[in-house]
Amino acid sequence: MSITHPNLRLTKLAGATPAWMGDIQAQDLQPICQNIHDGGGRLVALWGSDRRATQQGFALHTLLVNETGLICLNLPLEEDHPAYPDISRIFPAANRMQRAVYDLLGIYAHEGGDHRKWLRHGAWHGGSFPLRKDFNAAQSRTDELDAYPFVPVEGIGVHEIPVGPVHAGIIEPGHFRFSILGEKVLRLEERLGYTHKGTEKLFESMTLQQGAKLAGRVSGDSAVAYAWAYSMAAESIAHVTPPDRALWLRALLLERERVANHLGDLGYLGNDVALSFGFAQFWILKEQLLRNNAALFGHRYLKDKIIPGGVAADLSAESKHVIEKECAMLEREVRLLRGIYDEHAGMQDRFIGAGRVEPKLAARLGLCGLAGRASSQAWDARVQFPCAPYDKLDVQLATYRNGDVAARVIVRFDELFESLRLQREILVNLMHGDELALPLEKLPGNGFGIGMAEGWRGEVVVAIHTDTEGNLARVHPHDPSWQNWPVLEHAVLGNIVPDFPLINKSFNLSYSGHDL
Amino acid sequence: MYPIIKQIFKTGIKTETAPQPDEALRVNAQRLQQQILDTFGRALTIRQVDAGSCNGCELEIHAVNNAYYNIEGLGIKFVASPRHADMLLVTGPVSRHMETALKRTYDATPEPKLVVAIGDCARDGGIFGESYACCGRVENVIPVDVVVPGCPPAPNAILQGILTAISTQK
Numbered sequence: 001m002s003i004t005h006p007n008l009r010l011t012k013l014a015g016a017t018p019a020w021m022g023d024i025q026a027q028d029l030q031p032i033c034q035n036i037h038d039g040g041g042r043l044v045a046l047w048g049s050d051r052r053a054t055q056q057g058f059a060l061h062t063l064l065v066n067e068t069g070l071i072c073l074n075l076p077l078e079e080d081h082p083a084y085p086d087i088s089r090i091f092p093a094a095n096r097m098q099r100a101v102y103d104l105l106g107i108y109a110h111e112g113g114d115h116r117k118w119l120r121h122g123a124w125h126g127g128s129f130p131l132r133k134d135f136n137a138a139q140s141r142t143d144e145l146d147a148y149p150f151v152p153v154e155g156i157g158v159h160e161i162p163v164g165p166v167h168a169g170i171i172e173p174g175h176f177r178f179s180i181l182g183e184k185v186l187r188l189e190e191r192l193g194y195t196h197k198g199t200e201k202l203f204e205s206m207t208l209q210q211g212a213k214l215a216g217r218v219s220g221d222s223a224v225a226y227a228w229a230y231s232m233a234a235e236s237i238a239h240v241t242p243p244d245r246a247l248w249l250r251a252l253l254l255e256r257e258r259v260a261n262h263l264g265d266l267g268y269l270g271n272d273v274a275l276s277f278g279f280a281q282f283w284i285l286k287e288q289l290l291r292n293n294a295a296l297f298g299h300r301y302l303k304d305k306i307i308p309g310g311v312a313a314d315l316s317a318e319s320k321h322v323i324e325k326e327c328a329m330l331e332r333e334v335r336l337l338r339g340i341y342d343e344h345a346g347m348q349d350r351f352i353g354a355g356r357v358e359p360k361l362a363a364r365l366g367l368c369g370l371a372g373r374a375s376s377q378a379w380d381a382r383v384q385f386p387c388a389p390y391d392k393l394d395v396q397l398a399t400y401r402n403g404d405v406a407a408r409v410i411v412r413f414d415e416l417f418e419s420l421r422l423q424r425e426i427l428v429n430l431m432h433g434d435e436l437a438l439p440l441e442k443l444p445g446n447g448f449g450i451g452m453a454e455g456w457r458g459e460v461v462v463a464i465h466t467d468t469e470g471n472l473a474r475v476h477p478h479d480p481s482w483q484n485w486p487v488l489e490h491a492v493l494g495n496i497v498p499d500f501p502l503i504n505k506s507f508n509l510s511y512s513g514h515d516l
Numbered sequence: 517m518y519p520i521i522k523q524i525f526k527t528g529i530k531t532e533t534a535p536q537p538d539e540a541l542r543v544n545a546q547r548l549q550q551q552i553l554d555t556f557g558r559a560l561t562i563r564q565v566d567a568g569s570c571n572g573c574e575l576e577i578h579a580v581n582n583a584y585y586n587i588e589g590l591g592i593k594f595v596a597s598p599r600h601a602d603m604l605l606v607t608g609p610v611s612r613h614m615e616t617a618l619k620r621t622y623d624a625t626p627e628p629k630l631v632v633a634i635g636d637c638a639r640d641g642g643i644f645g646e647s648y649a650c651c652g653r654v655e656n657v658i659p660v661d662v663v664v665p666g667c668p669p670a671p672n673a674i675l676q677g678i679l680t681a682i683s684t685q686k
Contacts, residue, residue: 121612121613122612122613123611123612123613123648123649124648124649130648130649135648137647137648140648141648145616146613165614165617166563166565166598166617166621168596168597169564169594169596170564170566170574170577170578170594171566171574172566172569172571172574173565173566173567173568173614173617193613194568194611194613194614194617195566195568195569195611195613195614196568196611196612196613196649197568197609197611197644197647197649197650198644198647198648198649198650199644201647201648201649202643202644202645202647213643214643217570217572217643217644217667218570219570219571220569220570220571220572220573220574220575220668221571221572221575223572264575264578277520277523277524279581280527280582280583281523281527283578283579283581283582283583284527284530284582284583284584286579286582287579287582287583287584290579294670300576300670301572301575301668303572303667336519336523337523339519340519340520340523343519510571511571512568512569512570512571515611515613
């Protein structure tokens, strides 16, 4: 591990993703974060847990990543004063995560500049915390309306446009507060949390298998990535490695999920600049892929096909042929459509320069995943930390430096072609006869495991803590949208309001995955 | 321009036959008169409301707009405001944070209005059920005419649900 700190003792976690963990003291949190930051590392996720049942108070878990892998810092907190040092000055992405951790668990950052609520609107009292084990849902219930102190922008000619939570399209709910001068956006402030469904609390009442189903429904468009990350975390705790064939099939499913989402987005990006031809064409291709998914695997979005211990789907020799034909068809058609997109002056006029995030800003704010790669942030878990079978696939990273809508379109095209290549390679390597899953009924007690999968949007991480009996004590799914939502606020600055839908679509972030 | 036209001709017409209404999907009796239904049948406008879904149902609602299901070819289209809508297409378990917004959207929709609940979570709360954060099924918050089960329901099933809501029992 390439991080050293006087009081830091790291132990390696078992499992497919290179990950370490260590207990730290409060005074070490900021220096270690600074150390990782200065070395080019990032904040991946931040969550808390209630360990009062075993007289250990609360704990804050900070998940960082550098070039060698994931590092989980566990900071024990006193029951009476569960406070920890603010890290949002080092990692701006920590701001909303810290506020969410307070809303849900009641542990808070000292000296944090922003103490506004984040995931809590009016469903439960401010002084009650759903993720505490003694939370009483009935007594905490309120029906308050959300009163949220947006930052006001004043000046001659400035006006506000409030949008949402119910949006003017088929989109998830959220609120956007634009401050406008003329046609240009002076400031955008997001208000999220509308789709908060108590997902993390729900995991705690579930079995390992039920949890896998729920993981696939954290963000419906990333069902495979979440199910894989969840299963990987469970397998890490149980010291189980799924059969080879199951791992190849998981990668096949993940790449198919990526292709489906990229096809859909490329169609909508055409639609958003009034080229409905693009929508029609790409969605024909997407529909063909989804129908193949249904015919070959039994579900159009491949839900519930990855289970702890392996997979719940198989592929016959004839089915391989269907995918090979599909890949060839997509390769041909998407190449043709890319040519049309590239040559279309009106479309490129809208794409180029819109919603630009400079690489420097992207690095500062921690932009990750597909949007990060379009702003020179060269992170892809399949490339840096290739868990099986990606270690045999040599994934080509798609990056671009312009950071505008056009760049995010280019990265989508490049990744789509790479996914088609990967699928073909997976089919060659997929040997018949192996088992599909090892039995994994229950996890060992007092376990902790992390799983990470590079979903189509970015890195999806799931952390699992088990109690003394091996039940799910705490499950934290993390969506890359946490990092990328705040960057959208910067991306739209100086752009005209009518370009917002286009810029927003070019990121296509998850609300449900963020609101939990 | 030439490559676009060539591609359109090469693609041809993909649209498939629309499904027949299915009375089994109806949860409340049809309240609308035949005369109104005839009008809706030719020009129905829908406001989609995600009241807390995982976005899986949204993917399939997007898909009913694709060339295979071609909902606009049936005279049905999605609109940007409840004030322009005849029907609300609601997904979710309804999160408590969306309860007020959903009620307000329903109130803002002019009478006569129809509500179609899409997906297992909208039908009965699904995997999320009722909790400190979820109100459960859509009917716990606003009246519902037709329910389409599935996780998510296939585009054809969604289309069938919509067509059922604007049909009468024969």
